[in-house]
Amino acid sequence: MRKILALALAFTMVLSMAACSTTKKDDPSAKSEGVMTYKEYVAAELDSEVVIEAYVQAKQSWWEDKATVYAQDGDGAYFLYNMACSETDYGKLTQGTKIKVTGYKSEWAGEVEIIDASFEIMDGSYVAPATDVTALLGKEELVDHQNQFAAFKGLTVEASKDADGNEVAFLYNWDGSGQDGDDLYFQASLNGETYTFTVESYLCDKTTDVYAAVKALEIGEKIDMEGFLYWYEGVNPHITSVTKAK
Amino acid sequence: MRKISLCLVFAMLFSFLFSGCHGSRGLEAFAIPEDFDESRDYEITFWAKNDTNKTQTRIYEKAIADFQALYPNITVNLRLYTDYGKIYNDVITNISTNTTPNVCITYPDHIATYLTGANTVVPLDELFANEKYGLGGSSLRFDSPTQEEMIPSFLEECVIDGQHYAIPFMRSTEACYVNKTYVEKLGYELPEVLTWDFIWEVSEAALAKNVDGTYRLNGQNVMIPFIDKSTDNMMIQMLCQKEAGYSNDRGEILLFNDTTRELLNTIAQHAKSGAFSTFKISSYPANFLNAGQCVFAIDSTAGATWMGSHAPLSDISRDKFIEFETEVKMVPQFDPEQPQMISQGPSVCIFNREDPQEVLASWLFAQYLLTNELQIAYAQTEGYVPVTLKAQNSAAYQTYLSRIRDDNSTFYDVKIKASQLLLDHVENTFVTPVFNGSASLRDAAGQLIENVTKSVKRKETVDNSYIEKLFADVSSLYRLDQIGGRASISVDREELGELPAASVALLSILAIAWILILFYVLFEAIRKKRM
Structure with a gap:
């Protein structure tokens, strides 16, 4: 009898554990009541209040109780600019953390973002895979992926001109006016078209692997990249990793 | 036993008192050395701001190279910013760790905050007037403007609480x-x-x-x-x-x-x-x-x-x-x-150091930023104007202004019109x-x-x-x-604000201790009298 009871208990535990693991696996597109779907967010007018749920993908900066964060759900991405956030809460915003954000939809130089926002941390976790947007470079549809974690594959590093007119693989700041620690700008081409990529120093500072990798780039080198599809007067990807093309 | 306890209380109170004094002590006020000691090497940092403009970066780099050629014992390390606010935040952070730059591009509004630390920023009036190393000084290795050759209103903008705490570098509107x-x-x-x-x-x-x-x-x-x-x-x-x-x-x-x-x-x-x-x-x-x-x-x-x-x-x-x-x-x-x-426009301040020779080295470099070549070159990068009459009246600068529209870069018409706007309306x-x-x-x-x-x-x-x-x-x-009322620059009562809780507690303990001592002395005296 004891053996049967033990077996029954073990079986129940296994079943309950399986049930738990099922509920923990979030549907990143699912929304709580009163929260917009990504489609509804896209349709919302600029300067209107929006309430979204998303998962932190990367933190860009924190200063004076304001955080700037890339977040994403199963359908699209959000750039949360200068969101009210204590330093303690900023520490809790790790990759995958689910948050509910209330703020205003806004646009700055082409970048659609949520500003004047507040947030609360929710249960759940999701890390978005990089969407391969290589084929969309130079096309209008690319904007549909704005702020998403994206991959660019098989591009060739092109020369930029530094302050002295020399050909270099990257520049500190867009025109070469900066120095180590500033944003890195570099160009890479695909099918005869050249695009500009940035290592944003707040998102990835000079201690990061990507910063070192870009400084080590050579003109003509073939590379794969990942990063966030930021927008500034056109697409301006903020790169988080660079590797030799596979 | 009572005496031992009392001694212990005294010892503790004095140790608190001395540690408090030690913690609150800042740098000594800067005193100009009689001579600049050129037998020593100095390394100074210069935090500069550029308008994301590579020409400006190159001008800074050239200025440093030229200055170091004149003063081989001074090494200037350049750190570039593109935002005044970031410089301000970094300086504030570095004041607490005594790691401020030696020379810093800044705004007088910001200096007013820096000045809340004792002797943090060097007052410049005595340096201006110093016969050897002051403006137009006899021992300088470069052609510096005299104080009379500075645009008076621009210099006046650097006065805080009756003293100059900066020199203007460029002016714009x-x-x-x-x-x-x-x-x-x-x-x-x-x-x-x-x-x-x-x-x-x-x-x-x-x-x-x-x-x-x-x-x-x-x-x-x-x-x-x-x-x-x-x-x-x-x-x-x-x-x-x-x-x-x-x-x-x-x-x-x-x-x-x-x-x-x-x-x-x-x-x-x-x-x-x-x-x-x-x-x-x-x-x-x-x-x-x-x-x-x-x-x-x-x-x-x-x-x-x-x-x-x-x-x-x-x-x-x-x-x-x-x-x-x-x-x-x-x-x-x-x-x-x-x-x-x-x-508006950038000014330059100098942060104090324990070593007055290092401060003097900083002043020499700061003053070098006022030389004609640098003033004219930097003013040409944007719609700035030089801050010295010496530069503004120079043939080189007047020729620059007259060549408006000669090309679309150095002589870009919108830029020269912008500079001219300020030159015509300084008053x-x-x-x-x-x-x-x-x-x-x-x-x-x-x-x-x-x-x-x-x-x-x-x-x-x-x-x-x-x-x-x-x-x-x-x-x-x-x-x-x-803020309200007089928010003066010198470290006075208003700036310090309310006493911290720890100080209040310490003073209270001292008062209580004195009351106890008096009480003890009185008690002993009465007891002896009765005996």
Whole structure:
């Protein structure tokens, strides 16, 4: 009898554990009541209040109780600019953390973002895979992926001109006016078209692997990249990793 | 036993007292050495700001190389910033760790905050006047301007609490960059001096649309007729022109007044129609101006190379540019007969060190930034003007000004017009009072405009009760309610504020100890008397 009871208990535990693991696996597109779907967010007018749920993908900066964060759900991405956030809460915003954000939809130089926002941390976790947007470079549809974690594959590093007119693989700041620690700008081409990529120093500072990798780039080198599809007067990807093309 | 206990109490109290003294001690005030000791090597740091402009970076680098050739025992390490606010934040952080730069590009408003630390920033008056190393000094290895050769008003801007704490490096003002072609297309003639009434009227007219929803003026889907880059300057200049309160020399906050209310209501009205927006809300005015999506773009004269159909610098692709005639005007005025515009631009301060020789080395480099070659070269990078008469009156600078339109880079017409605007109107410039908290007040002034503009875009009602709440919120956000009254620069009681709790506790313990001692002595005396 004891053996049967033990077996029954073990079986129940296994079943309950399986049930738990099922509920923990979030549907990143699912929304709580009163929260917009990504489609509804896209349709919302600029300067209107929006309430979204998303998962932190990367933190860009924190200063004076304001955080700037890339977040994403199963359908699209959000750039949360200068969101009210204590330093303690900023520490809790790790990759995958689910948050509910209330703020205003806004646009700055082409970048659609949520500003004047507040947030609360929710249960759940999701890390978005990089969407391969290589084929969309130079096309209008690319904007549909704005702020998403994206991959660019098989591009060739092109020369930029530094302050002295020399050909270099990257520049500190867009025109070469900066120095180590500033944003890195570099160009890479695909099918005869050249695009500009940035290592944003707040998102990835000079201690990061990507910063070192870009400084080590050579003109003509073939590379794969990942990063966030930021927008500034056109697409301006903020790169988080660079590797030799596979 | 009692005596031992008392001794212990005394020992503890004294140790507290001495440790407190030790912790509060700052640097000694700087005293100018008799001679600069050239037998030693010095390494100094220079935190500089450039306008994301590689020519400026190269000028700094060349200046350092030339200076080091003159003084081989001084090494200058350059750290570049593109944002005054970031320099300010980093300096504040570094003051607490005694790792400030030696020489730093800054604004007097910021220095006022730096000065809350004892002897943090070096007062410069004695250095100016020093016979050997002062302005135009006899022992300098370069041709430095004398104090009389500095533009007096620019030098005056560096006075805080009666002392010079900085030297001006470059000066600029704000200008209104106008798409003259559009103004005339709308049927208006551009006046010599822009008025606010004119700006608002033309901006509203520019919003007329075609039946397909595009704007009649540019045939595009985007048109923000008037964009201001710096809303703090916008509010400050409007209040100055109206002779209304902002702050005064006693450090009193006068921003929240009826004129400000009136101005905010007008701004809200034009933001609501879409005639007005700000850099923080929409983006750089230059990008809209050059794409034909803006008629009036207000920005610093130090941003002139980004303005116009043929701007040498741009963040937008060339295919987005449209062709138009760019005019550079004074910022709009309420009284065109008595124009008022802000004076701004980088100044240089020197941070104190334990070693006075190191401070003197810093001063030599700071002063080198005033030499003609550097002043003229840097002024040419943007719509800046040199801060010395020596440079302004030099043949090289006058030739530069006369060669307007000779090319589209060094002699870019919009840039030279912007510099000329300031040169012609130095007497019409003003600065705001500097005190500990004046940097926050400046931010607050801009925040008022940003908030009403955002609110009307969000279809919120901006009325008197909204503005009252806005005043309270902004005052609280920038802690202006804690500044009030004289916020003097020297380390006085008001700046130190309330005593910290630990100090109050220590003083209380001391008082209690003395009472106990007196009580003990009295008690012993009575006891002995009875015995």
